[in-house]
Amino acid sequence: MSGFKDHFSGHAQAYAASRPGYPDALFDWLAEHAPGRGMAWEAGCGSGQATVALAARFSRVHASDPSAEQIARAPALPGVVFTVAGAEDCSLPDAGCDLVAVAQALHWFDLPRFWPQVQRVLRPGGLFAAWTYGLCSVSPAVDAVFHRLYEDRLGPYWPPERRLVEAGYRDIAMPLAPVPAPAFAIRLDWTQAQYLAYLRSWSAHARCLRETGVDAVSTLQADFAAAWGDAATRTVVWPLAVLAGRRP
Numbered sequence: 102m103s104g105f106k107d108h109f110s111g112h113a114q115a116y117a118a119s120r121p122g123y124p125d126a127l128f129d130w131l132a133e134h135a136p137g138r139g140m141a142w143e144a145g146c147g148s149g150q151a152t153v154a155l156a157a158r159f160s161r162v163h164a165s166d167p168s169a170e171q172i173a174r175a176p177a178l179p180g181v182v183f184t185v186a187g188a189e190d191c192s193l194p195d196a197g198c199d200l201v202a203v204a205q206a207l208h209w210f211d212l213p214r215f216w217p218q219v220q221r222v223l224r225p226g227g228l229f230a231a232w233t234y235g236l237c238s239v240s241p242a243v244d245a246v247f248h249r250l251y252e253d254r255l256g257p258y259w260p261p262e263r264r265l266v267e268a269g270y271r272d273i274a275m276p277l278a279p280v281p282a283p284a285f286a287i288r289l290d291w292t293q294a295q296y297l298a299y300l301r302s303w304s305a306h307a308r309c310l311r312e313t314g315v316d317a318v319s320t321l322q323a324d325f326a327a328a329w330g331d332a333a334t335r336t337v338v339w340p341l342a343v344l345a346g347r348r349p
Contacts, residue, residue, distance in 0.1 A: 120302055121339065122150055123204065127232065127285045132158040134280065134345075135199040136226040142198050144188035144215070145206025149175035155202060156181050163193055189214035191222055198222045203231035207273065207344070208265040216276050223348040229277055233266050234287060234339035239296070242328035243335070246321055250300065254317040258305040269342030277346025285341040290334045297325060299337075 128151075132138055138159050146152050146164035148171045155162050156178045165186040166172050175183050186192065188203070188210045201219050203210075219229050236251065238244050265272060291299075300306065300318050309317050318325075329335065 120147075120150055120205075120299065121234075121287050121289055121337075123154065123232070123341070124285055124287060125154065127341065127343070128154040128158055130283065130285075131155075131200060131202065131228065131230055135159075135228045136224065137199040140193075140198045141200040141202060142191065142193055142222055143202045143204070144191070144218075145203055145209065146175065146183070147171045147204075147206065149178075149183070151202065151204035152176075152181060152183075153178060155200075159200065163191075163198075165191065187211075189218060191218045193222045195221050196224045196227075198224060199227055201227070201229045205233050207231040207233065207270065208262040212273065220276065220348060225348060227348045228280065228345065229275070229347070230280075230282070230343060230345040231270065232285070232341050232343045233270055234341050235266050235269065237337050237339045239335050239337050240328070242330075243296075243325065246324045246328050247300075249324075250317060250321055254320065255303070255305040255309055258308040258312070260304065263305075270344040271342075273344060275344060275346045277348060280345040280347050282343035282345050285343065287337075287339040287341065289337050291337050292334055293326065293329045296329075296335070296337060297322065 140161045140163065141155050141159040143152055143155055143162060143164045146166045147168070149164065152162060152164045152175065160180055162181045163184070164175065164181055165184045165188065167185065167187045169185045172183050172185050184192070201223055223229065236247070239247070297318055301316070306317055309315060
């Protein structure tokens with residue numbers, strides 16, 4: 102796991118509790134377009150946000166992540182083996198996977214070393230799919246405070262890989278035959294507390310807190326509260342970008 106860039110182990114519990122899940126329609130699409138439903142490899146699985154849905158659609162799931170802290174918070178699931186390993190060092194045999202899936206993690210990988218693993222473990226016709234969500238939206242007032250946090254307060258603390266997320270993975274070259282994916286989005290009805298907990302789960306927020314001692318969300322909490330208003334919950338929306346391809 103040489104070169105592993107660990108942005109989340111230090112706040113793995115907050116990450117597991119605060120990160121959004123993904124729409125069922127995305128996993129239905131993956132299962133429909135994979136050549137079978139036998140084996141799926143989820144690389145960079147984190148604490149298992151996507152693993153539960155994959156396990157409901159594939160007989161076996163090999164879920165790997167280089168962070169032992171993240172894996173320790175993953176749920177026990179039938180048919181799923183969780184392992185601490187980098188995406189560049191997969192232990193699966195050749196040509197045994199119907200699907201290789203990556204949820205909100207491809208931008209952290211050493212891609213020149215990862216792609217050969219994908220090509221090796223996929224069976225002929227096997228599907229690769231990586232998805233990412235960028236900036237969420239709530240309302241014009243809340244979003245204005247959000248951008249002050251994201252750009253003004255935390256801008257210097259985002260790692261350079263964040264640019265790949267902001268571009269919706271369009272700048273990533275994939276050595277597979279492209280497969281077009283429909284538009285998907287995450288939509289969740291959250292309380293203000295849930296929303297702020299998600300903002301605190303960002304890698305840039307953790308880095309800012311570590312380096313300066315300042316909780317950047319707290320510095321804007323009054324502004325978020327005013328923008329949020331009296332609503333008990335609001336709908337938070339994240340558009341998903343999907344990079345998909347097929348092994349010939």
